Amino acid sequence: MRAAFRLAAVAAAIAASASVHAQGQPPLKVGLMLPYTGTYAALGNMIENGFRLYVQEQGGKLAGREIQYFKVDDESDPSKATDNVNKLIKRDNVDVLVGTVHSGVALAMAKAAKDNNTLLIIPNAGADAITGPLCAPNIFRSSFSNWQPGYAMGIVAGQRGHKRAMTITWNYAAGAETVKGFAEGFAKSGGTVVKDLNLPFPNVEFQALLTEIAAQKPDAVYAFFAGGGAVKFVKDYDAAGLRKTIPLYGPGFLTDGTLEAQGASAQGLLTTLHYADNLDTPRNNAFRKSFALTYKANADVYAVQGYDAAQLLSAGLTAVKGDTSQRQQMLYAMGKTVINSPRGKFAMSAAHNPVQDIYLREAKGVNNEYREVAVKQLADPAKGCKM
Structure with a gap:
């Protein structure tokens, strides 16, 4: 004692x-x-x-x-x-x-x-x-890492039966890398990216690129924008009538913190990210x-x-x-x-870098709601890291 x-x-x-x-x-x-x-x-x-x-x-x-x-x-x-x-x-x-x-x-x-x-x-x-x-x-x-949600959505898009996709983003590091991740995951699931579209950051004049998407008629579009740019892109994509014929996917930043401003144009959109509101x-x-x-x-x-x-x-x-x-x-x-x-x-x-689950989410109301785990405990490849 x-x-x-x-x-x-x-x-x-x-x-x-x-x-x-x-x-x-x-x-x-x-x-x-x-x-x-x-x-x-x-x-x-x-x-x-x-x-x-x-x-x-x-x-x-x-x-x-x-x-x-x-x-x-x-x-x-x-x-x-x-x-x-x-x-x-x-x-x-x-x-x-x-x-x-x-x-x-x-x-x-x-x-x-x-x-x-x-x-x-x-x-x-x-x-x-x-x-x-x-x-x-x-x-x-x-x-x-930019690669993580992009790769996960590529896997999901392929699993949903899409074979031809186009990508659209701002022309800077985040855009290029998430698109590369998507293409890698999509290829692993049997799909092909037929064209990459981009515009300078923070330009939000999307009309010419949306016209090109309509002409190409891919099975799906993968888009990376965030903040105010994401609000305008999602609304413009819907206004162009593309949502009715060409499913729009993206990493979670397309709809995170932006759903209220995007309104009806974002409802039902599927995105991949390491967090879901619910x-x-x-x-x-x-x-x-x-x-x-x-x-x-x-x-x-x-x-x-x-x-x-x-x-x-x-x-x-x-x-x-x-x-x-x-x-x-x-x-x-x-x-x-x-x-x-x-x-x-x-x-x-x-x-x-976090080793984490990447979730598939659906935009409902003002929340990005959990649907399933898209890829479990996904680790970034960390190419070129020497410590």
Whole structure:
């Protein structure tokens, strides 16, 4: 009994010491580099709200460390990305970078993070190179690779009997890579992409390309757009009369956070993504309730990715009791953790990309509702990653 009391006393002393140690440290500086204006503004706000919600649920601290936020609007502009990220790294001396949405901007962030050995957690941008040739021990993603939802939808489209498909997207990294993933999955299911269409980001003049789709008469169309661009494309596709004859598919970003604005034009659309609004699990239900109470809005995949970025950071900080000087141990813990996400549990691949279920969802009302698992525990190929 005395031995048991001694063990309890030692454990209490260790816990108290860790708490005092964390409390004695300065606030952890978190640099949020997200779009707060333009096409992706709503996405950036949801990511930040998700991140802050997890911190709030932990009492405003992670592993005993107060959080101090620094914000930069990246404007979804790759030409400004290096200057913007250096404001956070060199001016504000942040401990961790969190961002962004636009893949072109994220590529510049990853290069800067790698050059300066700054911890970077990416809560959206799926640029394949980030967990491919640009992978690094200090770079993590809490979202997806562009290849993942595209590949899964290619599998689904082939399973639904389609043989000829066309693709349409913006001409930038995210568009090219998700289309490539779709083509790979579609080919595996016996289909062929007969033509790829694209237009410059953030151009939303779709009419000429929709006319070409109508002339080609493919069995299906795979489209990648997000935010305001997705709203206009889905409405234009419907207005052109194409929905009645040529099924439209896409990764979840085509309808995530946009259903209310898309209205009837989006109803029934099938998309693939690592999250569905109505996943009926205790974890997701609790998350959605907490988010709704805090922000008076419904959570979406962007909020989930921001929330999980904070969870991932917390896992690393907890492993070192808030002491970020124990860098290697912190990064190791982040790479080995299993995140209990609203989307379902996921682990990190060796390249630091989530290994996760990709769901088939259907747009109903203002929700992207779960239909089935399209591909279970899909890992990105991470081609070119050497760590």
